[in-house]
Amino acid sequence: MYVAVKGGERAIENAHAWLAEERRGNTDIAELSIAQIREQLSLAVNRVMAEGSLYDPDLAALAIKQARGDLIEAIFxxxxxRTTLPRFGASEPVDTGIMACDRRISATFKDLPGGQVLGPTFDYTHRLLDFKLAADGEVPKAPSRDAETGTVPHVTExxxxEGLIEEAPHDDTPPPDLTREPLEMPADRALRLQALTRADEGFTLGLAYSTQRGYxxxxxFVGELRIGSVPVEMDIPELGFAVEIGEVILTECETVNQFTGSKTKPxxxxxxxxxxxxxxxRKAISMALVDRALRWEELGEDNVxxxxxDAEFVLYHADNIQATGFLEHIKLPxxxxxxxxxxLVRKLRREAGALQVQEAAE
Incomplete structure (x- = not known):
């Protein structure tokens, strides 16, 4: 720590107080509430939950407020x-096939059972500043629509x-838990997907973009992108069956990529x-692209x-908390x-100067 700074611990305490004052801002303006952040900055809340590996909108909103909007600090x-929380057990794998979809689109098939659902999206906005928001204007009420319920088949089905796409792998082996065990190489696909789902969105986006540009x-193709809520169930040993304990909102993306084949497989x-x-x-699509790029070896492709x-490059550099810690430690003494x-530099300069004098004398 900066113990040599004038004031020592008192200076650090004052820095904390100054930070709290800056966080609050002008006291003539109403303080931002946790509920406002949760409801009106929901995409930021979602990112903090995803990369923080903890589904709790209220805690994510609190972290955003405490971090003054710095999402990586909030994720930290x-x-x-999360490390302080007890673990009572594990939920059953969620079934995204019964997702209550608020948004469901496909870039590969026009006609889908239940139709394509655009949902709340920026895709069709004009990217022009809306000054009505600055004036606290009324928000037009969206037409009511019930989310799709029941089984909603995936487009890849x-x-x-017709056997036109590889079978989705089925493996009942419990995957390693990246939140409790350190990442080790080589990493199988289950572990890679865990790392990617909580990887930094910007880093993942950059990698995904690089694959589209030829790297x-x-x-x-986006086979399907769906967003909605799915039930979470947990097996209760005393009952002998699983019970629903809540719901989570998820974004799922399945991409359809270039084909492969062999002498024995069409x-x-x-x-x-x-x-x-x-x-x-954006993160889900990026994750799907990077996931596919990392599968080159199992699909018998060339590594260009x-x-x-490069799994080691991707997975060891995708975590923004590790990256931030290593980057910011150079601020410390x-x-x-x-x-x-x-x-050492002074010594080398003296030796170089003496050599120049010697050469000049000769």
């Missing part, structure tokens, strides 16, 4: 709080009926997959040396290290 707060030979499309907490579609194909290098 949520991750730290249409391709699967990974990844030409993809050509068929391949898959990429993304699943993220909340309405986080693209960053998105490094007096001894710097002084040693300073003395």
């Amino acid at each position: 707060l949520i991750r730290a709080y 249409f391709l699967n009926r 990974g030979r990844n030409h993809a 050509p068929q499309f391949t898959r990429g997959y993304g699943l993220v907490f909340g309405q986080t579609e 040396g693209a960053p998105a194909q 490094h007096y001894v290290d710097f002084q040693s290098e300073l003395e």
Whole structure:
């Protein structure tokens, strides 16, 4: 710590007080409530929940407020709080096939059972500033629509009926838990998907974009993008069956990618997959693209040396909390290290100067 700073611990306490004052801002303006952040900054809340690995909109909103809107700092707060929570058990795998969809689109099939549902999206806005929001104008009421309920088949099932897309893998082996065990290489797909779902959105987006530009030979179609709520069930040993304990909102993306084949297997499309907490579609699409790029070896493809194909590069650098910690630690005192290098440079300069004088004398 900066114990050498004038004032020592008192200076640090004052820095905390100053931070709290800056967080509050002008006291003539009403304070922002947790409920306002949760309801009106929901996409930021969703990102904090996803990358913080904890589904709790109220806590995510509190973290955003405490972090003054710095989402990575808010994610750090949520991750730290998460480590203090007891674990009573594990839920059953959620079934996205029964998702109550608020948004469901496909770039591969026009006609879907239940139709395409645009839902709340920026896709068709003009990206022009709406000054009515600055004037606190009335919000037009959206037409009421019940979310799709019951079984909602995935679009890739249409391709699967004809054997045109690879079978989705079925493995009942419990996957490792990245929130409790450190990441180790080589990482199987289940572990890679865990890392990607809580990876930094910007980093994942950049990698996904690189694959589309040719760094990974990844030409993809969005087979389906769906957003909605799914029930979460937990098996209760005393009861002998699973009971519903709540609901979570998820974004799921399945991509249809370039086909592969062999002498024994006819050509068929391949898959990429993304699943993220909340309405986080940019992240889910990016995750699906990177997932597909990382599968080059199991699909028998060539590694063209693209960053998105390098599992170690992707997974060891995707976590924004680890990246932030390593980056920001250089703000801490490094007096001894710097002084040693300073003395080395001075010594080298003296030796170089003496050599120049010697050469000039000769």
